Amino acid sequence: MPRTVYVNGEYLPETEARVSIFDRGFLFADGVYEVTSVLDGKLIDFDGHAARLQRSLGELQMANPTTREALLEIHRELVRRNDITDGLIYLQVTRGSDGDRDFVFPAEDTPPTIVLFTQDKPGLADNPVARKGFKIISIEDQRWARRDIKTVQLLYPSMGKMMAKAAGCDDAWMVEDGFVTEGTSNNAYIVTQDGTIVTRQLSNDILHGITRAAVLRFAREAQIRVEERPFTIEEAQAAREAFITSASAFVMPVVEIDGKPVSDGNVGKMATRIREIYLEEMRKAAV
Incomplete structure (x- = not known):
């Protein structure tokens, strides 16, 4: 069974997930990320990761595409859909794509790209x-x-x-x-x-x-x-x-x-x- 991932508001099989070739994360590494651990099906230090995400976005003058509450629900839904007991959830936010390559930041109303995916790591705490x-x-x-x-x-x-x-x-x-x-x-x-x-x-x-x-x-x-x-x-x-x-x-x-x-x-x-x-x-x- 392929993993279920989250891409720009949709839960999709990983085989169907797509991001533009003009996405600034791909072209310029213009993006930030977080990794949250899952133990016993629950998220470890989620608030800390959400706060640091907001800080990173702010330092890069990048819009946050979601709220803390919505982000928490996405994390929990991915844990549920992928049946994760112990593992990791990766979150990446980029400045998105305005359809071409340019060093200059795109217009402020360009939608950011947000992607989340899981990694199943049984016994993560017992390494x-x-x-x-x-x-x-x-x-x-x-x-x-x-x-x-x-x-x-x-x-x-x-x-x-x-x-x-x-x-x-x-x-x-x-x-x-x-x-x-x-x-x-x-x-x-x-x-x-x-x-x-x-x-x-x-x-x-x-x-x-x-x-x-x-x-x-x-x-x-x-x-x-x-x-x-x-x-x-x-x-x-x-x-x-x-x-x-x-x-x-x-x-x-x-x-x-x-x-x-x-x-x-x-x-x-x-x-x-x-x-x-x-x-x-x-x-x-x-x-």
Whole structure:
């Protein structure tokens, strides 16, 4: 059975979904996206993703084609139609098409394009990789300067993942001016020897992760010290632990960086604890 997807107001079999060849998302990567996890048939941190979507659209002077309430109903309907218990819902909004290619933005009344589709991921929260941890490499951060906007411009992160794969690793951390910015599709953290969680502060340099915000909130509520500042690869290699966060991986331990083990090379207690807290709390608040 083909998936049911949502395209510009219609629920369609994926085999019948169509977008114009002149859509600016295709021609210019002129679009934004969000990914919402589904656990036990419910949406994880939907309000956070809806708010960030609105922010991204605003930063690009792009109209929002729907309301929060309508978007929630679309997500729920896709979960129902595709019988998703655990999985992901991808949402993309582009500036649409005015029927030709032009660098200049189309007229303001040009309808945006909105597309949503699901991915079925049974056992998403029970990923065995969380018990062995990620091995990562470091690469130069060569992305554009507005990484805080969650755009569909993902070519360099995709190249970074391929660099990691070629090195026999799971992911890459990007480095700029000697400091880690973030992973290819995740925020990056270390745990210092005194038990402090360190992650880069919010700015235009990194994505304002929805999972990041929740994890830091839960850490502080658990009386774990948090320090928001840049850190180097060398500091990460000497740390007690390291981990990443994202909407699809939740909290994932990092056990090796550029071929050097973090601590003893095993998954640490802090990352494991934070992952457990995050999943428990997010399941309680899921919609």
